[in-house]
Amino acid sequence: MKKRLYQYTIELTNGPVTSNLLQRFANFSGSRMAIKNYVKAYKINTDEIVGEVEGFPTLHDFFIRKLKPGSRPQADTDIISPVDGKVEIAGKLQEDSRFIVKGQKYSLAELLGSEEMAKRYSNGNYAVLYLSPANYHRIHSPADGKISKQFVLGKKSYPVNQSGLLYGKAPISGNYRLISEIETGRGNVLMVKVGAMFVNSIELTNTSDEWKKGEEVGYFSFGSTVVLFFEADCFRFTENIVDCEPIKVGEALANML
DSSP: OHHHHHHHHHHHHOSHHHHHHHHHHHHSGGGGGGHHHHHHHHTOOGGGBSSOGGGOSSHHHHHTOOBOTTSSOOOSSSEEOSSSEEEEEEEEOOTTSEEEETTEEEEHHHHHTOHHHHHTTTTOEEEEEEOOTTSOOEEEOSSSEEEEEEEEEOSOOOOOSHHHHHHSSOHHHHSOEEEEEEEOSSSEEEEEEEOOSSOOOEEESOOOSEEOTTOEEEEESSSOEEEEEEOTTTEEEOTTOOTTOEEOTTSEEEEEO
């Protein structure tokens, strides 16, 4: 009952009108008055931000803020975290390329819109990284490699917070998402950037075919999720990857086998 009520409420409120209002407010010059309260509410470390808090013209500009060089040291591992956030879950894909998040079963084939592409990751590993409104929202490359595929699926986006993952209609595979496949030369990595409630904006800042580990490749306009998939017998998570623990850009995530 609780799950159905949650889904019904979201269906009523998650539409073009509410999305437009939210975007208009965040980009409205008057929204800058909310930044200080935002910083206080989410306990954001302003010492690492490029520029002064008072200098951001809108709440949206603050949300997609950049960090000072050296704020996110890069681990000496093959794969690093592409975002600041929390490791919601890290695990192994089933033989049919299905995976579980908050008790919900997902199909990688549905997520990718391709059975053939999903089969390549059968029995591989996956990690779900959730970004809260408090987090730095720039996205970085998790590895060195060539972008072999990059495409968009989905239209509307539902919440990907705790309640959304628990009660929503499979938001990870149903939301607007930008999918990038990275060829590392020793196994492929899929990086699925998932849109959040109301706002589908996932902006690419690097459109080249070659990505370097740690370089910025895009940003989320609002809180969201990144899901990484690794081919079987090619990668192994590092010991620091523990469910429900925080992680930052550049921290160790996996090594190639």
